[in-house]
Amino acid sequence: MSVLASLVRAYERMPDAPPFGYSSERIGVVISLNEDGSVAHVIDWRETEGKKRVGRMMEVPQPVKRTAGIAANFLWDKTSYALGLTAGSGKRLAAEHAAFVALHDEVLANSGDTGLSALLAFLHKDHSHVTACPGWNDELMDLNVAFCLETERRQNILLHDRMAAREIWQHVGEQETGESVACLVTGRSAFPSRLHPSIKGVWGAQSSGAAIVSFNLDAFTSYGHEQGANAPVSPHAAFAYTTALNRFLATGSGHRLQIGDTSIVFWADAEDAEIASLAEAMASGMLEPGEEAGFVADERDKVTASSTQTVGNQLERLRKGVPLAEIEPRLTTGVRFFVLGLAPNAARLSVRFYFEDTFGAFAENYRRFCADMRIEPPPRGEIVPLWRYVLETASMGKKDNVLRNLAGEWLRAALAGIDYPNSMLGAILLRIRADKEVNALRAAILKAVLVRNRQMEVPVALDPDQRNKGYVLGRLFAVYEEIQREALGRNVNATIKDKFYGSASATPRKVFAMLEAGSANHLAKIGKMNMGRRVNLEKKVGAIMDLMEAADDPFPASFSAEQQALFGLGYYHENSARFSKHSSPANSSDSIEEGADR
Numbered sequence: 027m028s029v030l031a032s033l034v035r036a037y038e039r040m041p042d043a044p045p046f047g048y049s050s051e052r053i054g055v056v057i058s059l060n061e062d063g064s065v066a067h068v069i070d071w072r073e074t075e076g077k078k079r080v081g082r083m084m085e086v087p088q089p090v091k092r093t094a095g096i097a098a099n100f101l102w103d104k105t106s107y108a109l110g111l112t113a114g115s116g117k118r119l120a121a122e123h124a125a126f127v128a129l130h131d132e133v134l135a136n137s138g139d140t141g142l143s144a145l146l147a148f149l150h151k152d153h154s155h156v157t158a159c160p161g162w163n164d165e166l167m168d169l170n171v172a173f174c175l176e177t178e179r180r181q182n183i184l185l186h187d188r189m190a191a192r193e194i195w196q197h198v199g200e201q202e203t204g205e206s207v208a209c210l211v212t213g214r215s216a217f218p219s220r221l222h223p224s225i226k227g228v229w230g231a232q233s234s235g236a237a238i239v240s241f242n243l244d245a246f247t248s249y250g251h252e253q254g255a256n257a258p259v260s261p262h263a264a265f266a267y268t269t270a271l272n273r274f275l276a277t278g279s280g281h282r283l284q285i286g287d288t289s290i291v292f293w294a295d296a297e298d299a300e301i302a303s304l305a306e307a308m309a310s311g312m313l314e315p316g317e318e319a320g321f322v323a324d325e326r327d328k329v330t331a332s333s334t335q336t337v338g339n340q341l342e343r344l345r346k347g348v349p350l351a352e353i354e355p356r357l358t359t360g361v362r363f364f365v366l367g368l369a370p371n372a373a374r375l376s377v378r379f380y381f382e383d384t385f386g387a388f389a390e391n392y393r394r395f396c397a398d399m400r401i402e403p404p405p406r407g408e409i410v411p412l413w414r415y416v417l418e419t420a421s422m423g424k425k426d427n428v429l430r431n432l433a434g435e436w437l438r439a440a441l442a443g444i445d446y447p448n449s450m451l452g453a454i455l456l457r458i459r460a461d462k463e464v465n466a467l468r469a470a471i472l473k474a475v476l477v478r479n480r481q482m483e484v485p486v487a488l489d490p491d492q493r494n495k496g497y498v499l500g501r502l503f504a505v506y507e508e509i510q511r512e513a514l515g516r517n518v519n520a521t522i523k524d525k526f527y528g529s530a531s532a533t534p535r536k537v538f539a540m541l542e543a544g545s546a547n548h549l550a551k552i553g554k555m556n557m558g559r560r561v562n563l564e565k566k567v568g569a570i571m572d573l574m575e576a577a578d579d580p581f582p583a584s585f586s587a588e589q590q591a592l593f594g595l596g597y598y599h600e601n602s603a604r605f606s607k608h609s610s611p612a613n614s615s616d617s618i619e620e621g622a623d624r
Contacts, residue, residue: 029238029380030211030259032364033267036293039302040273046265047195049088049223049272052081053102054169056184057109057156058176061140063147066176068161072169081169086186087195088265091221092234098126100133100195101145101186102172109153113167133198139190141175148173209260211267216260220253223268227275227282228289230370238368238375239264271366281306283313285413285437286428288367288378294385296361304337304354305361305385311341312392314411345396345409350389361385365441367434378434381441391443398474402487403602405466412440418467419453421460429453451475455590459528469598472591480588488599493573495582496589499538500596502570503530506545508604509563513548531585531593538581 037043044050058067072079090097096118098107103126106112110123127149134142156162173185185191206215224235241247241256248256254264274281274291283290292313294305340353351358363385367378381388395412416436420427435447454471458464476482485492492498507521522530522541530537545567553560574580585593 028211029366029377030263030267032293032295032362032382033270034211034263035295036274036364037266037270039295039299040270041299043269043273044085046262047088048085049269050083051086051089051102052170053084053086053172054081055105055166055171056179057148057171057173058179059141059144059148059173060176061144063144063149063151065148065156065159067179068156068159068166069179070161070163070166071172079165084172084184086172086184088223091224096121096125098122098129100129100198101184101191102170104170105166105168108171109156111153111157111167113164133194137190137194139188141173141178141185141188142190142194144175145173145185207255207258209263210257211259211263214260216262218255218258219261219264220255222254222259222264225268225271225275225375227272227277228368228370228375229284230287231375232370232373236370236373236375238377240374242373280310283413284425285416285433286425287430288369288434288437290365290367290434290437292363292365294361294363298360301356301361305357305363307337308341308344308354308357309363309385309388311337312344312389313413344389344393347393347397349393350386357389358384358386363388365437367437369434378431379438381438383442387443388441391441394443395440395474398477399470400486401466401470401473402599403466405470410467412437415467415471418465418471419450419457421457445479446475448475448479451479451587451591455531455587455594458594459531462524462527464594464598464601466598469595472594476588476591482588484592484595485599488603490569491573492596493575494589494592495574496585496592497596498570498573499534499581500531500593500598501600502538502567503527503541503593504597504600505563505566505570506541507601509545509548509552509567512559512563513551527597531590533584534581535579535583 054070054072056069056071057065058069060066071082073082086102087100089099102108106114106116106119107122107126110119112119130146130149134146137143174183175185186195206217208214209216209218222237222239225231225237226233226235228236239254239257239259241253246256270293271291273279274293275289276282281291281293283292290313292306292309294302294309296302296305343353344350361384363383365379365381367380369376369378399410399415413433416428416433417423417425419429419432429449432447432449432453436450438444439446450471454468458468473484473486476484485497489497503522507523510521511518522544526537526541530541549560549564552563571580
């Protein structure tokens with residue numbers, strides 16, 4: 027199923043989706059009119075969100091698509107159009123307000139409806155008195171304005187809610203031009219939509235909205251068709267896919283995730299809406315652990331605490347390797363799952379990736395991902411979301427510094443079960459060499475890439491019998507650092523890791539002979555303080571060196587990227603074992619000796 031077709035299906039499944047021709051927009055001002063067109067009240071319709079006051083979401087006739095031209099909305103618009111008032115320079119103020127008046131003069135001329143007639147009368151009055159009405163303040167300038175009759179104000183019935191207004195708007199929407207053709211999304215015959223509604227909420231795109239389907243140059247045309255006729259999509263399909271996508275991209279929707287410059291949305295499709303909602307709640311917890319409670323299947327029926335706990339327990343079992351068929355059999359058949367990654371591209375949107383499969387396949391790929399990322403000791407704190415790993419490649423751990431395309435490729439690999447991006451290995455090794463930090467997340471990434479992309483057998487926890495030279499030298503480097511700390515004190519300003527990790531992992535021969543000599547001096551100093559501790563450390567070094575083949579050069583001239591990754595894993599495992607409460611058998615004597623010292 028194509029991206030647009032799946033979004034149309036998602037729109038049709040939404041129980042509270044706006045009807046065709048309407049959309050949810052923020053309205054900041056409501057002007058109540060008397061039947062003669064005079065202003066009865068000016069109502070500040072804003073609500074508080076955080077520290078700001080913003081307009082409330084309201085279902086209104088779908089806005090026109092504005093570029094550089096002037097075009098008015100039906101029965102609502104910002105103050106410059108609806109009232110002829112603006113806080114800016116107002117260079118186009120007269121033309122914008124004239125467009126709003128002309129539209130309604132044409133469309134409402136013969137309506138005969140009391141409310142719509144009141145609006146026409148209002149539009150032909152002097153609006154300067156609006157700012158003098160009680161309730162007006164300059165903060166309302168340039169917000170969106172809607173209208174109501176004073177007699178219906180307390181019932182919250184707006185002019186665009188009136189039956190006469192809805193019938194007129196439906197008639198306006200049906201006035202299509204051009205040749206009827208087959209819609210590329212639905213296959214039904216219809217007039218193609220010339221301009222598709224704007225898509226908002228994509229990070230980095232224009233705040234007024236951007237487009238996935240758009241043609242603005244002659245080079246993009248085909249057979250003389252203009253704009254949307256090059257890729258004919260019916261108005262209903264264009265409205266449906268953009269409405270669904272805008273709903274998913276909205277803040278707090280529970281259907282979106284931001285990684286770097288990629289805005290990611292996901293949704294499920296099933297005959298049973300409850301099953302689809304459950305799949306989306308589980309997916310939300312997979313992509314953003316702890317966020318499954320934020321998913322709203324229906325505005326009238328939020329996920330309860332008990333159901334949230336159930337989803338959390340199901341996800342915990344999935345992460346531990348239990349198949350989805352044992353956890354929730356209803357999700358294994360008849361449920362499709364979709365993931366779409368979008369990135370800004372001027373006034374348009376680029377599709378970074380699109381993933382579609384059964385929810386069972388998606389869950390299995392996630393289970394495999396968790397197995398790939400399993401490392402001992404594990405990361406501290408809560409379960410790590412998928413996007414968090416990508417931050418390990420970024421300078422200072424900031425999302426804005428994530429390499430372009432890497433975030434989308436990483437998530438796509440995790441969800442689709444394909445190889446991880448090869449650039450991930452190089453990016454992690456580069457970051458380790460830059461800041462000398464080998465943490466659990468980075469070690470997990472190194473292990474995952476080696477296991478999936480290189481089909482290598484990589485230990486999850488410290489393996490005292492592993493003979494891979496990269497892994498062994500990583501362990502040895504960690505022991506040399508431990509010896510240095512024992513000799514110089516725990517608060518040494520710069521250890522050998524800070525000075526030599528990069529060269530030791532890439533060109534061992536240049537560094538390890540020097541480290542070996544320095545370690546001998548440090549051991550001599552330790553022996554003067556605690557001979558038992560020196561003996562244990564010498565045994566540890568000897569046990570690691572015994573893993574080297576006698577005929578081999580213990581310190582190769584250079585290491586490949588794979589060997590550097592194993593070096594990092596060996597370092598992480600050996601270094602972490604010193605702080606583990608339950609040390610491996612190889613380190614048990616050290617633990618006893620250290621306990622005696624204390």
